[in-house]
Amino acid sequence: xxxxxxxAAREEVLARVESWRxxxxxxxxxxxxxxxGAGGKAGxxxxxxxxxxxxxxxxxxxxxxxxxxxxxxxxxxxxxxxxFVVTPRRFGGGSIxxxxxxxxxxxxxxxxxxxxxxxxxFVLEEGLAVAELRQIVAxxxxxxxxxxxxxxxxxxxxxxxxxxxxxxxxxxxxxxVMPGLELGAERVRPxxxxxxxxxxxxxxxxxxxxxxxxxxxxxxxxxxxxxxxLAEALLTAVPETRWMRDxxxxxxxxxxxxxxxxxxxxxxxxxxxLPVRPEVAAACELLGLDPLHIANEGKLAAVVPGDxxxxxxxxxxxxxxxxxxxxxxxxxxxxxxxxxxxxALGGTRIADMLVGDPLPRIC
Amino acid sequence: MKYIDEYRDPETARVLLGExxxxxxxQPQRKLMEVCGGHTHAxxxxxxxxxxxxxxxxxxxxxxxxxxxxxxxxxDAIAVARADGVTLCCFGDMLRVxxxxxxxxxxxxxxxxxxxxxxxxxxxxxxxxxxxxxxxxLAVGFETTAPSxxxxxxxxxxxxxxxxxxxxxxxxxxxPLKAILDSPxxxxxxxxxxxxxxxxxxxDPFRFVPAQYGRPLVVAGFExxxxxxxxxxxxxxxxxxxxxxxxxxRRAVGGGGNRRGLELMREAxxxxxxxxxxxxxxxxxxxxxxxxxxxDWDAEIRFDVPGLRVADPKACQCGEVxxxxxxxxxxxxxxxACTPESPIGTCMVxxxxxxxxxxNYGRYSPRARIPVSAS
Numbered sequence: 067x068x069x070x071x072x073x074a075a076r077e078e079v080l081a082r083v084e085s086w087r088x089x090x091x092x093x094x095x096x097x098x099x100x101x102x103g104a105g106g107k108a109g110x111x112x113x114x115x116x117x118x119x120x121x122x123x124x125x126x127x128x129x130x131x132x133x134x135x136x137x138x139x140x141x142x143x144x145x146x147x148x149x150f151v152v153t154p155r156r157f158g159g160g161s162i163x164x165x166x167x168x169x170x171x172x173x174x175x176x177x178x179x180x181x182x183x184x185x186x187x188f189v190l191e192e193g194l195a196v197a198e199l200r201q202i203v204a205x206x207x208x209x210x211x212x213x214x215x216x217x218x219x220x221x222x223x224x225x226x227x228x229x230x231x232x233x234x235x236x237x238x239x240x241x242x243v244m245p246g247l248e249l250g251a252e253r254v255r256p257x258x259x260x261x262x263x264x265x266x267x268x269x270x271x272x273x274x275x276x277x278x279x280x281x282x283x284x285x286x287x288x289x290x291x292x293x294x295x296l297a298e299a300l301l302t303a304v305p306e307t308r309w310m311r312d313x314x315x316x317x318x319x320x321x322x323x324x325x326x327x328x329x330x331x332x333x334x335x336x337x338x339x340l341p342v343r344p345e346v347a348a349a350c351e352l353l354g355l356d357p358l359h360i361a362n363e364g365k366l367a368a369v370v371p372g373d374x375x376x377x378x379x380x381x382x383x384x385x386x387x388x389x390x391x392x393x394x395x396x397x398x399x400x401x402x403x404x405x406x407x408x409x410a411l412g413g414t415r416i417a418d419m420l421v422g423d424p425l426p427r428i429c
Numbered sequence: 430m431k432y433i434d435e436y437r438d439p440e441t442a443r444v445l446l447g448e449x450x451x452x453x454x455x456q457p458q459r460k461l462m463e464v465c466g467g468h469t470h471a472x473x474x475x476x477x478x479x480x481x482x483x484x485x486x487x488x489x490x491x492x493x494x495x496x497x498x499x500x501x502x503x504x505d506a507i508a509v510a511r512a513d514g515v516t517l518c519c520f521g522d523m524l525r526v527x528x529x530x531x532x533x534x535x536x537x538x539x540x541x542x543x544x545x546x547x548x549x550x551x552x553x554x555x556x557x558x559x560x561x562x563x564x565x566x567l568a569v570g571f572e573t574t575a576p577s578x579x580x581x582x583x584x585x586x587x588x589x590x591x592x593x594x595x596x597x598x599x600x601x602x603x604x605p606l607k608a609i610l611d612s613p614x615x616x617x618x619x620x621x622x623x624x625x626x627x628x629x630x631x632x633d634p635f636r637f638v639p640a641q642y643g644r645p646l647v648v649a650g651f652e653x654x655x656x657x658x659x660x661x662x663x664x665x666x667x668x669x670x671x672x673x674x675x676x677x678x679r680r681a682v683g684g685g686g687n688r689r690g691l692e693l694m695r696e697a698x699x700x701x702x703x704x705x706x707x708x709x710x711x712x713x714x715x716x717x718x719x720x721x722x723x724x725d726w727d728a729e730i731r732f733d734v735p736g737l738r739v740a741d742p743k744a745c746q747c748g749e750v751x752x753x754x755x756x757x758x759x760x761x762x763x764x765x766a767c768t769p770e771s772p773i774g775t776c777m778v779x780x781x782x783x784x785x786x787x788x789n790y791g792r793y794s795p796r797a798r799i800p801v802s803a804s
Contacts, residue, residue: 338439353547354780406793411442411653413476415790421769 090114098194103224112222116200117188120207125183125218133218135183138242144179146170147238153427155202155232157276159268159287163205165363165429166235168290169314171213175297176312176366178249179241181215188220189234192227202233213292215239244301251328253308259375260333260395261368263296263388264289265341266318267360270428271349286345291364296385300368303381309369312362314429319358319417321367322395322405333405335395335417358407359420361428369397436652437475445657446480452664453482460486460616461663462753464606465623466493466781467651473790475653485660488753489786491605491709492623494570495522495779496751499705500741502598503528505734506567509596510541512732516559517596518552519567521545522779527772529739549581549595556585556593565728568597573625575599575717576690579697582719582726596728597719599698602626603634604715605706609752610642617753619663621656622648624678629694631686632676639672650678697723705738707775708748747774750783757787764788 091107093115101108118126125133137143150166171181186206190199210217272288293312301307309329313321318340322333335358342350342357350357364387370378375393382388405417435441453459463469469489472478478487491497503526510517510533517533524534524545537543542562546552549566556564568578578595585593602623609615622635627648638646645666649659659677666672676682697720704716719727728734741747744762749755757763757776767773769785776782780789 401793404793407476409474409476409653410437410439411475411477411480412439413478413480414793415473415476415479416792418769418789421789 093196096196098190098192098196098199098224100192100224100226103190103222109222112196116196117203117220117222120203121210121217121220123216123218125216126220133183133185135218135240141242141245144174144177144241144243145238146173146177147236148173149234149236150429151231151234151427152273152429153231154273154276155198157288158272158285160272160290160363161202161205162233162235163202164209165288165290166237167206167209167213167215168292168363169429170237170239171209171215171292171294172312172364172366174239174241175292175294176310177241177243178247178297178301178310179243180298181213181239181241181292181294183218183240184210184215185238186217186220187236188222189230189236190222190224191230191232192224194232199233206235209292213294215241244298247301247305249307249309251309251325254325254329254331254369254397255308255371256331256397256399257372258308258369258397259372259378259393260322260335260397261370261375261378261382262313262318262341262392262394263293263366263368263382264364264390265343265346266362266365267342267346267350267357269363270317270360270425271346273428274349274353274425286343286349289362289364291387293364293366293387296366296382296388299381299385299388300366300378304370304374304378306374307368307370307378311367313365313367314363315361316420317357317359317361318367319356319405320419322417323419325369326403326405329397330402332398332401332403333395334398335405335407337407337410339392339394341390341392341394356417358417361425363429372396436650436654438654441654442657445654445661448661449485449657449664450482452661452668453484456484456664456668458484458486459618459664459667460488461619461621461660462488462490462609462617463621463656464490464492464602465621465625466496466779466783467623467625468621468649468656469493469783469786470781471651471653471656473786476790477653477656478791481660485664488617489750489757489783490620490753491609491706491751492571492602492626493776493779493781493783494574494600495526496747496775496782497600497605497706497709498526498569498598498775499707500528500739501705501735501737503533504739505736506596507531507533507536507541508734509565509728509732510536510543512563514561514563515732516542516544516555516562516564517567518544518546518555518564520547520569523567523569525772526775526778529737549578550584553581553585553590553593556590557588560592562592564593565732566593566595568595568599571600571602571623571626572629572694575698576629576687576693579693582697582723583693585726586723591725594726594728594731595719597698597717599717600704600706601715601717602630603637604712605709606638608709608712610638610644612752612754617644618667619644620646621659621663622646622674624648624650624655624682627676627678627682627686629687629690631684632674632682633684633686635674639674643672645672645675647675648678648682650681696720708741708745708751710748742773745774747776750774750776757784760784764792
């Protein structure tokens with residue numbers, strides 16, 4: 067009798083333990099610790115409390131080692147990846163969270179591919195506040211929702227304090243290329259027009275201002291935004307589009323130089339047509355920087371046949387992210403390999419690639 | 430930044446270019462030296478060279494603070510940066526300046542604590558924030574930046590900040606200008622005087638140029654319209670047989686300079702008996718050291734620096750470029766062994782250096798006066 071009562075009492079306790087074990091793990095930690103990266107319960111708690119609910123979708127919620135995606139028949143797939151180490155992690159107009167999503171979405175868009183799914187990997191430094199991580203994840207989730215590209219798989223690692231700076235994110239994405247589309251530097255011809263979808267240098271300037279070491283009290287906001295809508299509008303209106311690029315680090319000058327070298331053509335830009343916000347121009351002036359070298363995170367540069375330039379600008383301007391789109395230059399057979407700028411005064415100068423790194427960790 | 434727009438106005442520039450063309454038509458070939466690297470940068474940045482008549486040649490002068498730092502001083506700065514507990518603060522340009530066998534950038538990658546600041550006061554603030562570090566400010570520049578270094582070191586003294594010191598490499602503009610005017614075979618018709626330096630020292634110190642050397646000098650600002658107006662004023666003097674110091678940059682420069690700035694400099698600095706200039710050699714009384722009363726804040730006294738003179742690489746012709754004797758593209762290593770990515774000479778480092786400005790902005794000329802290369 068006593069033995070039976072004893073067994074019943076023990077089973078009741080074990081059943082209670084089992085039921086506790088089945089409860090969703092609760093995250094009580096205020097900061098990320100090494101335990102969160104150990105693959106055990108703490109890690110699961112972080113995943114379940116912070117990451118999975120933010121991105122929740124059927125593929126991710128299976129929590130498998132990867133996501134199985136259905137590919138539309140006959141469509142070509144683009145795969146891209148990018149790492150984000152920006153400092154500070156939050157700046158005017160965005161954070162490392164939306165940057166990581168938009169950056170990869172825009173790499174796909176510039177390839178003419180509709181974003182389909184994303185993967186995010188976080189490297190966290192021991193000691194990062196969970197509240198900050200929550201905000202970064204919320205920003206990433208909002209950006210993924212805005213871009214229509216679910217985060218279907220991911221990973222989280224933790225490194226010792228000092229081995230990383232807060233939070234690094236690697237994002238990868240797959241997308242399907244628009245049917246029939248052929249983009250590439252080899253298609254660019256003299257007489258083509260060079261377009262940008264809006265003001266140059268906003269992101270890099272916003273990050274510099276957020277660092278606070280310039281004592282600039284300017285309200286410059288990053289342009290971080292997803293660009294597939296814009297790319298789709300352009301490619302639908304002007305399917306003959308030759309080339310597109312998302313001019314991030316190194317700015318339009320680097321993108322232009324890469325194009326000039328790859329296509330064996332010259333690029334001629336007109337300084338007076340380059341859209342630059344006055345506050346960005348002022349910050350660059352103070353620092354001796356050229357807005358052409360400053361990073362963008364929500365701009366598309368494109369080359370289209372000269373006679374389609376107006377249609378291309380109109381298509382870009384039909385999107386919110388392309389409201390300030392402009393024809394800024396032309397492709398020429400002269401000075402192959404060089405980007406030459408006609409200055410506001412009518413003189414000429416070269417715009418070379420950025421040398422050195424005056425603005426480290428900008429994205 | 431509104432004021433800048435009117436000095437970049439294409440219409441005003443066109444009128445001035447018309448004036449310059451008319452003046453140049455009645456004159457022989459003219460070689461005008463812009464003394465200051467800020468002018469060199471503006472000239473290329475705005476494509477001004479390509480707009481001037483063929484008979485006007487702008488020759489780039491020695492007024493680029495980074496360009497004139499000799500390699501030995503860079504080695505000294507690297508030695509200080511590598512010392513235990515030291516944080517070396519400098520302007521971004523200095524990171525890539527080659528020393529004898531490395532750069533501050535390489536020292537940083539090797540573990541030295543080298544940080545970029547935008548003002549000497551930032552370095553002092555860092556010293557106050559991090560009292561356990563020995564913060565050293567690597568001071569370079571002409572009279573333009575010397576007053577802010579002076580104000581900073583005096584503030585450190587007044588506030589009793591003991592973990593802050595200055596590695597002083599400030600130089601003065603008049604001695605190298607004299608050295609150029611004294612060089613045999615001088616082939617310059619006039620000078621665009623340095624606007625920024627003149628905001629501090631005024632225009633009076635340049636009177637010796639017309640008085641002793643018979644060359645006109647116009648102190649000019651740094652916007653395209655300033656430069657064009659400066660060129661026009663020089664041509665007017667040359668055409669009219671005048672030879673004097675004129676001031677185009679009246680909105681910022683007075684004859685006697687900035688009294689407060691000069692006072693600060695007098696309090697904080699003394700003239701060095703001589704100082705080595707990259708490519709120009711030793712020039713007497715051409716540089717500033719911290720005053721003896723500020724020895725506690727003088728990095729040269731507080732740290733062991735090798736203090737060795739390092740000969741410039743044989744292939745490097747920075748000296749000739751700084752004197753205006755050689756145009757950047759005439760240097761044997763320009764754009765091949767010496768590029769902004771891996772500079773041999775200092776003129777290729779700073780954005781105000783003649784070689785860097787020419788490489789970055791000027792390599793293509795529609796007038797095809799200069800060989801075009803796609804690097």
